[in-house]
Amino acid sequence: MQIFKAFMKVLKKKLPSGLIYIVVFLCIAIPMSLNGKESEKYEDSTLKICIFDEDDTPESKALIEYIDNKHDIVSFEKDKDVLFEKLYWEEADYALTINKGYSKALANGDTNDMFGCYSVHHSYATVYMETYLNEYVSSVRAFILGGQDSKDAVLSAADSLSEETDVEIADNSDPDYPERFSSYFQYMPYILISVLMNTLCPVLMTLNRKDIRYRTNCSCVRPNRYTLQLFAGSTVFVTAVWLILMIAGLFMYGGLFKGNAWLAVLNSFIFALVSTSIAVLVSSFNIGSNGVSLLTQIIGLGMCFLCGVFVPMAFLGKEVRAAANFLPASWYIKANDMLDGTNVFDSSKLATYIMIEVAFIVTFFIVALLIHRIKYNDSDSLDS
Amino acid sequence: MERTVVKIDNLVKRYGELTALDHFSLEIKEGEILGLLGPNGSGKTTTINCLLSLLSFDKGRIEIFGKEMTPTSYDIKKEIGIIMQNVAVFDELTVYENIDYFCGLYINDKAKRKQYVDEAVKFVGLEDFLKFYPKKLSGGLLRRLNIACGIAHKPKLIILDEPTVAVDPQSRNKILEGIQELNKNGATVIYTSHYMEEVEQICTRIAIMDKGKKIAEGTKDELKRMTRNTETIIIEILDLPKAVRDKISVLPHVYKTDYDDDKLTVSCSGGKHNLLRVLGLLQKEELSFGRVYSELPTLNDVFLEITGKALRDKEE
Ligand SMILES: Nc1ncnc2c1ncn2[C@@H]1O[C@H](COP(=O)(O)OP(=O)(O)OP(=O)(O)O)[C@@H](O)[C@H]1O
Ligand SMILES: [Mg+2]
Numbered sequence: 001m002q003i004f005k006a007f008m009k010v011l012k013k014k015l016p017s018g019l020i021y022i023v024v025f026l027c028i029a030i031p032m033s034l035n036g037k038e039s040e041k042y043e044d045s046t047l048k049i050c051i052f053d054e055d056d057t058p059e060s061k062a063l064i065e066y067i068d069n070k071h072d073i074v075s076f077e078k079d080k081d082v083l084f085e086k087l088y089w090e091e092a093d094y095a096l097t098i099n100k101g102y103s104k105a106l107a108n109g110d111t112n113d114m115f116g117c118y119s120v121h122h123s124y125a126t127v128y129m130e131t132y133l134n135e136y137v138s139s140v141r142a143f144i145l146g147g148q149d150s151k152d153a154v155l156s157a158a159d160s161l162s163e164e165t166d167v168e169i170a171d172n173s174d175p176d177y178p179e180r181f182s183s184y185f186q187y188m189p190y191i192l193i194s195v196l197m198n199t200l201c202p203v204l205m206t207l208n209r210k211d212i213r214y215r216t217n218c219s220c221v222r223p224n225r226y227t228l229q230l231f232a233g234s235t236v237f238v239t240a241v242w243l244i245l246m247i248a249g250l251f252m253y254g255g256l257f258k259g260n261a262w263l264a265v266l267n268s269f270i271f272a273l274v275s276t277s278i279a280v281l282v283s284s285f286n287i288g289s290n291g292v293s294l295l296t297q298i299i300g301l302g303m304c305f306l307c308g309v310f311v312p313m314a315f316l317g318k319e320v321r322a323a324a325n326f327l328p329a330s331w332y333i334k335a336n337d338m339l340d341g342t343n344v345f346d347s348s349k350l351a352t353y354i355m356i357e358v359a360f361i362v363t364f365f366i367v368a369l370l371i372h373r374i375k376y377n378d379s380d381s382l383d384s
Numbered sequence: 385m386e387r388t389v390v391k392i393d394n395l396v397k398r399y400g401e402l403t404a405l406d407h408f409s410l411e412i413k414e415g416e417i418l419g420l421l422g423p424n425g426s427g428k429t430t431t432i433n434c435l436l437s438l439l440s441f442d443k444g445r446i447e448i449f450g451k452e453m454t455p456t457s458y459d460i461k462k463e464i465g466i467i468m469q470n471v472a473v474f475d476e477l478t479v480y481e482n483i484d485y486f487c488g489l490y491i492n493d494k495a496k497r498k499q500y501v502d503e504a505v506k507f508v509g510l511e512d513f514l515k516f517y518p519k520k521l522s523g524g525l526l527r528r529l530n531i532a533c534g535i536a537h538k539p540k541l542i543i544l545d546e547p548t549v550a551v552d553p554q555s556r557n558k559i560l561e562g563i564q565e566l567n568k569n570g571a572t573v574i575y576t577s578h579y580m581e582e583v584e585q586i587c588t589r590i591a592i593m594d595k596g597k598k599i600a601e602g603t604k605d606e607l608k609r610m611t612r613n614t615e616t617i618i619i620e621i622l623d624l625p626k627a628v629r630d631k632i633s634v635l636p637h638v639y640k641t642d643y644d645d646d647k648l649t650v651s652c653s654g655g656k657h658n659l660l661r662v663l664g665l666l667q668k669e670e671l672s673f674g675r676v677y678s679e680l681p682t683l684n685d686v687f688l689e690i691t692g693k694a695l696r697d698k699e700e
Contacts, residue, residue: 006481014476212474215486215533218436220489
């Protein structure tokens with residue numbers, strides 16, 4: 001217990017530098033989430049859609065009208081950069097081009113090249129719109145095959161579809177719930193990494209100081225016991241930090257978590273362990289306290305930028321996204337994006353993402369362990 | 385016959401090319417204060433670290449309390465108190481917390497530990513500094529804290545590796561007296577140093593080492609008998625003519641003279657009235673001189689005679 005006690009005492013001294021992150025985070029996050037509550041009630045069922053009609057036929061106009069009934073139509077210049085910017089700032093959710101030959105294609109059933117689009121890959125809006133357009137086209141085709149000409153078919157299709165679609169979206173009792181949920185868990189990796197690295201690293205570095213370890217090895221405390229007590233101390237601390245964040249989260253939701261939020265809670269706990277393993281790994285290098293705070297900034301900010309914590313992943317370059325796969329935070333974010341509805345939910349994918357995070361944890365711990373082995377068993381470097 | 389507490393047998397320790405310990409053997413009996421004396425880099429710390437099984441060694445065997453010492457000899461470790469050369473304490477813990485931590489590595493019982501810690505604090509005289517952090521302590525106080533951390537659990541064997549480096553004479557004396565007191569209370573002590581005065585002052589037996597080898601061993605008097613030097617005469621004198629110095633070196637019992645820095649050093653071996661003879665000669669030559677003093681042999685003379693070099697640099 002002696003070592004565990006020392007761990008807590010040293011932790012107490014190092015705590016302020018880490019807690020400041022939590023305090024600042026909560027100061028920003030809580031008011032933000034409270035504001036979000038009243039605004040834009042129907043946002044997630046109504047999309048902002050920008051349409052370029054290159055076919056310009058009654059059929060294409062009918063489609064535009066059909067979309068306009070349900071969604072907001074916005075118009076922007078047809079330029080890739082402009083559109084991506086609008087998508088980024090969420091001034092548009094989806095940009096649809098009705099290709100030339102749409103009406104003919106509709107009439108003769110060649111449905112492959114009817115539409116072009118700019119959208120955020122894998123986003124909720126994209127998947128929604130694809131299904132939405134598919135449904136529409138299949139429905140029109142059905143009326144055509146049933147003997148109507150295309151002008152009548154588009155009207156019949158619009159009629160029959162508008163009855164069903166409303167039902168789908170209706171059962172979300174608290175529409176802004178996912179949004180509050182999303183922003184809170186979105187920034188969690190940065191907080192966890194910053195707090196844990198800023199506190200756990202210095203504490204572990206102190207308790208693993210070579211002279212102290214050797215001095216302790218002269219006593220009757222077994223080295224395994226020592227490591228075990230450090231482990232216990234770290235576990236208690238990490239769990240406490242995570243719990244604080246979760247309890248603060250409850251306030252932001254105005255009640256207990258529900259549905260997918262429980263999975264986000266699990267995901268965040270896994271990521272707390274990821275951060276711990278990173279902190280343990282970093283602390284096994286002799287880089288001093290300045291080194292640690294520098295590295296915290298680099299790892300914390302760097303990884304969070306690359307992995308879509310601050311900027312949605314979809315807006316990062318292909319190369320960046322590929323590189324981010326090697327960083328644990330990107331898997332956290334991928335999982336979180338599915339949970340908050342940005343992307344389509346898929347439980348097997350979620351399991352894979354979480355397993356990948358776990359694999360990172362295991363890897364980091366093993367590497368840290370190897371470094372320790374080398375450092376403390378090669379006792380010949382005692383004096384250096 | 386006293387029990388053998390530590391037995392080091394033919395220890396060899398290499399760091400790559402460098403042989404830090406070269407067939408080093410040593411025995412320490414119960415109740416001794418053994419001084420391990422040697423210049424910087426002679427292998428004192430290496431010996432201690434091997435003794436504690438912190439270092440693996442290439443050859444040899446170490447027994448403590450009659451049992452072989454290995455990294456897992458926890459029953460032996462329990463009885464050892466170690467004061468390392470580099471102060472090993474937590475900067476984040478106070479004086480009291482530090483002593484409590486290190487004592488707690490050995491003593492689980494809370495009440496007993498508190499008593500032991502209080503005694504250790506009193507022993508090193510840190511009562512007024514209990515709430516201080518190590519960074520705020522002066523060099524001497526820090527060394528005392530280091531000692532308190534090592535001895536709080538009342539070990540039977542205490543090992544001190546240069547505990548007085550960078551300590552002012554007053555603190556140093558307090559530390560040395562403390563060590564003697566611990567010894568009187570029953571602890572066997574190993575004390576390493578490169579200050580021969582300290583070693584002469586407190587140690588009951590002394591081993592001198594150089595380049596990883598033990599070059600001499602015995603009590604202070606036994607060691608001094610090993611050198612032919614019985615008296616060193618030092619005379620402050622300006623412009624000593626070479627002819628006069630030659631005359632002095634052929635006086636009876638004189639085996640070596642040195643003239644350096646306006647100081648004449650005459651080494652004598654045996655005989656009586658050596659000083660009078662030298663002074664008489666100077667008087668006859670009508671040379672005036674300043675301060676005159678005569679010294680009995682020191683451990684430095686022993687070291688000098690065996691290795692041909694001084695134990696430590698003058699300015700230290
Ligand atoms: N980790 C190491 N790697 C290589 N050489 C070492 C190492 N530690 C010590 N040495 C060498 O071994 C020799 C003995 O060193 P040691 O520290 O035992 O000397 P010491 O007598 O304690 O000296 P000091 O009075 O300076 O403390 C020295 O030449 C030193 O340079
Ligand atoms: Mg040394």
